[in-house]
Amino acid sequence: MTEFNAGQLRRVGQVKEVTSLANPIVKDIKALAQKKARDESRSFIAEGLKLVIDAIELGWTIRILVYAKAAKGKPQVEQVAARTVASGGLVLEVSEKVLSAVTRRDNPQMVVGVFEQRYSPLREIRPKPGETYVALDRVRDPGNLGTIIRTADAAGASGVILVGETTDPFSLETVRATMGSVFAVPLVRTNVADFVRWKAESGAMVVATHLAGAVDYRAIDYRRKPVVLLMGNEQAGLPDELAREADALARIPQAGRADSLNLAIATGIMLFEARRHLLTLDADA
Numbered sequence: 172m173t174e175f176n177a178g179q180l181r182r183v184g185q186v187k188e189v190t191s192l193a194n195p196i197v198k199d200i201k202a203l204a205q206k207k208a209r210d211e212s213r214s215f216i217a218e219g220l221k222l223v224i225d226a227i228e229l230g231w232t233i234r235i236l237v238y239a240k241a242a243k244g245k246p247q248v249e250q251v252a253a254r255t256v257a258s259g260g261l262v263l264e265v266s267e268k269v270l271s272a273v274t275r276r277d278n279p280q281m282v283v284g285v286f287e288q289r290y291s292p293l294r295e296i297r298p299k300p301g302e303t304y305v306a307l308d309r310v311r312d313p314g315n316l317g318t319i320i321r322t323a324d325a326a327g328a329s330g331v332i333l334v335g336e337t338t339d340p341f342s343l344e345t346v347r348a349t350m351g352s353v354f355a356v357p358l359v360r361t362n363v364a365d366f367v368r369w370k371a372e373s374g375a376m377v378v379a380t381h382l383a384g385a386v387d388y389r390a391i392d393y394r395r396k397p398v399v400l401l402m403g404n405e406q407a408g409l410p411d412e413l414a415r416e417a418d419a420l421a422r423i424p425q426a427g428r429a430d431s432l433n434l435a436i437a438t439g440i441m442l443f444e445a446r447r448h449l450l451t452l453d454a455d456a
């Protein structure tokens with residue numbers, strides 16, 4: 172890769188300086204707050220220099236790098252700008268007003284990346300012994316989904332499978348809640364019928380969680396096969412068509428008056444229990 176710095180890029184006209192909210196590229200980036208624009212362009216926004224660097228390191232394609240004038244000259248920003256141009260992306264040096272507008276924040280991060288969305292096809296997911304996946308039935312809340320992706324990453328899960336109509340994993344709110352893990356955890360989207368077919372062929376054990384589950388989640392042997400933890404929708408819980416696919420229906424015993432746990436909390440408990448059995452979590456870490 173040819174190494175340029177942003178000063179050189181500016182001289183060769185590859186860094187565009189933008190201060191106007193009426194700039195068409197700025198308008199396109201702003202539109203990425205809407206799902207329709209994200210779907211059409213198959214791109215999304217991620218905020219923060221570290222996160223953008225990590226994403227590029229992990230092989231994600233950056234389409235546009237946006238940075239604040241105040242970040243000009245910082246070596247890491249210059250390097251990211253050079254890498255963006257080298258991979259065919261665009262670099263914008265903008266006013267804070269523009270950054271606030273694209274991120275919809277009063278105190279925006281200095282650096283924002285527009286990345287290509289990426290989903291893994293379900294047929295390519297072949298769970299191996301020792302692996303754990305999370306499958307989410309119609310997850311609705313962006314904060315829950317982001318937290319689950321982050322927790323799946325931290326627990327060493329191999330992927331998150333979105334079943335049915337779900338909130339968009341690439342929305343600003345979800346990406347923020349993942350704290351960068353959206354770039355580390357493979358995401359799959361599917362429907363109930365394809366999930367059921369895949370389950371039959373995958374060789375995985377589906378542990379579904381249900382308030383009326385017959386088994387205490389601590390009594391399950393998670394080592395027998397690769398595990399798919401299947402979690403129900405926030406309002407409706409798991410529908411029968413999915414619950415009957417489960418090899419075990421697990422319940423997390425509760426005390427007190429709460430009738431259920433928050434979906435992301437329940438997923439975290441299940442993930443760390445399953446991973447604990449697989450002894451992949453370093454007790455000294």
Ligand code: SAM
Pocket residue numbers: 380381382384401402403404405406407408409421422423424425431432433434437
């Ligand atoms: N009203 C819903 C119901 O009746 O199932 C509550 C859904 S709960 C907020 C969302 C999901 O988190 C559930 O479908 C289940 O997957 C999981 N969950 C929450 N608390 C649980 C518990 N105590 N045991 C097992 N799963 C639980």
